[in-house]
Amino acid sequence: MPMGLPRRLAVLTAVMAILLVTGATEVALVWSARTRLEDLRLEAVSLANTLASLLVRSAPKGDPAGLAQGLEGWARHRGPGSGAMVYVLRHGDLIPVAASGLPDSTAAEPAVYHALARRAAEEHLRSGDDPGWQVLIPLGLPHAYGVLDMRLSTRRLQDWARLERRRAYMLAFLSALLVALFVAVMTARWVGRPLAALGTAMAGAHGGAKDAPEAPEIGPPEFRELTRRYNRMREALAAREQESAARAMLLTLEERARGLDRLALMHETAAVFAHEIGTPLNTVSGHLQLLRDDFDAQHDARGLERVRLLLAQMDRVAGIVRAGLNRGAWPTPLVLRQDLNAIALRMIRFLEPSFGDAGVHARLELDGGGPVLASCDPAMVEQILLNLLKNSIEALPAGGIVTIETGVADHQAFIDVRDDGPGLDADAESSLFRPFSTTKGPAGTGLGLAVSRRLARLLGGDLVHVPSERGARWRLTLPRETLD
Numbered sequence: 001m002p003m004g005l006p007r008r009l010a011v012l013t014a015v016m017a018i019l020l021v022t023g024a025t026e027v028a029l030v031w032s033a034r035t036r037l038e039d040l041r042l043e044a045v046s047l048a049n050t051l052a053s054l055l056v057r058s059a060p061k062g063d064p065a066g067l068a069q070g071l072e073g074w075a076r077h078r079g080p081g082s083g084a085m086v087y088v089l090r091h092g093d094l095i096p097v098a099a100s101g102l103p104d105s106t107a108a109e110p111a112v113y114h115a116l117a118r119r120a121a122e123e124h125l126r127s128g129d130d131p132g133w134q135v136l137i138p139l140g141l142p143h144a145y146g147v148l149d150m151r152l153s154t155r156r157l158q159d160w161a162r163l164e165r166r167r168a169y170m171l172a173f174l175s176a177l178l179v180a181l182f183v184a185v186m187t188a189r190w191v192g193r194p195l196a197a198l199g200t201a202m203a204g205a206h207g208g209a210k211d212a213p214e215a216p217e218i219g220p221p222e223f224r225e226l227t228r229r230y231n232r233m234r235e236a237l238a239a240r241e242q243e244s245a246a247r248a249m250l251l252t253l254e255e256r257a258r259g260l261d262r263l264a265l266m267h268e269t270a271a272v273f274a275h276e277i278g279t280p281l282n283t284v285s286g287h288l289q290l291l292r293d294d295f296d297a298q299h300d301a302r303g304l305e306r307v308r309l310l311l312a313q314m315d316r317v318a319g320i321v322r323a324g325l326n327r328g329a330w331p332t333p334l335v336l337r338q339d340l341n342a343i344a345l346r347m348i349r350f351l352e353p354s355f356g357d358a359g360v361h362a363r364l365e366l367d368g369g370g371p372v373l374a375s376c377d378p379a380m381v382e383q384i385l386l387n388l389l390k391n392s393i394e395a396l397p398a399g400g401i402v403t404i405e406t407g408v409a410d411h412q413a414f415i416d417v418r419d420d421g422p423g424l425d426a427d428a429e430s431s432l433f434r435p436f437s438t439t440k441g442p443a444g445t446g447l448g449l450a451v452s453r454r455l456a457r458l459l460g461g462d463l464v465h466v467p468s469e470r471g472a473r474w475r476l477t478l479p480r481e482t483l484d
Helices: 005-058 064-075 110-118 155-207 221-297 301-325 340-350 352-358 378-395 426-430 448-458
Strands: 082-090 093-100 122-126 132-139 146-153 336-339 361-365 373-376 401-409 412-419 462-465 473-479
Touching: 005 064, 005 082, 005 122, 005 132, 005 146, 005 155, 064 082, 064 093, 093 110, 093 146, 110 122, 110 132, 110 146, 155 221, 221 301, 301 340, 301 378, 336 340, 336 378, 340 352, 340 361, 340 378, 340 401, 340 412, 352 361, 352 378, 373 378, 373 473, 378 401, 378 412, 378 448, 378 473, 448 462, 448 473
Parallel strands: 361 401
Antiparallel strands: 082 093, 082 146, 122 132, 132 146, 336 373, 401 412, 412 473, 462 473
């Protein structure tokens, strides 16, 4: 899990404390070691000068016995970590003749010859296995007969620095832990609690500012001011939401009122229209009946079939007119057991002239397992199919194909009407089956699909749009009937 702000600050503080304390300690130890190292140098030089004076007084001419005696007297008083070696010049070589604290056979180093040649004292800081100050002083100046090699060890200084460094680092680590703990506690109290309370309040505002809880004012003044500003913003947003909800409700009521006005005007217009066309429809129906009798007498089967189709559609139109005269009341379905294959075939034949005029081809894909029986009002089913087929004819260019398919799915009988036209765009799909919503412009009323779905649901079924890769596809479902 990611660390919270108090933990991150505690870890950062601990790291910074360790770096600062160890860095400061290291600098202090380096300075202190340099100071003590300089003190040891001065001490080594002082000891070497004192010993050189003693040796010159004991053996002015470089007598080995006198040098050994003088060095022996000094050895009884020398401090720990110090040592001396006396070299005497013999035939151009420096020979060790006396030693104290150093091996007797220690050969002269090049630095010893260098000090003898310069006739001057030299000092060197040695490293390695035997660290310390080395002071070289020629003896018997101006005519030097030998060299004093006095050494003062700095090992104790190094051991002291190592021990102090270890103690300082342990102290730095403990100090960093204490500081980090203090920072974590104070951050959790001064920062963590106010932020957690504010975050909880903001998380409760996902459902809206109206139901969002008020953030408690806790913590330092800065967080209290931040909480007050959040609470004021929440109250302002809640007021905005109430105002927006009121405006949305007002717009909904206005839209509903306009819809009711349009429906009232449509009902009034439909009643007038139905009354005016009622008489011509009766006259046309009478002439079609006479024409049917003439075809029957002439034994013209094709003409007789077409006239019967026209009479069936005239009866359906008459039913619509009667419904319009009833001030918009929907007709009561006359439910019968019908074969959807027969209804589909009948509608294809009835619209054959329209298909021909538009250059559109009609195709049937009827269920091959026998009749597809459904419980429905055939007139209403024909009206629904008429609306769907008419929409497809108007949407297709010349050469387009409209397919009517029947079958059974999910214990329901269905009729699918699909075409290979341009299909529906996203805006049209969002407003499907909404009254007065049309994509045909002034040529459309926006009532065909809405009326068709209403009729389908009156019959106990439904009309839905089925998404497809190409064109538009509609499915009319109806209660299924079975063979006895």
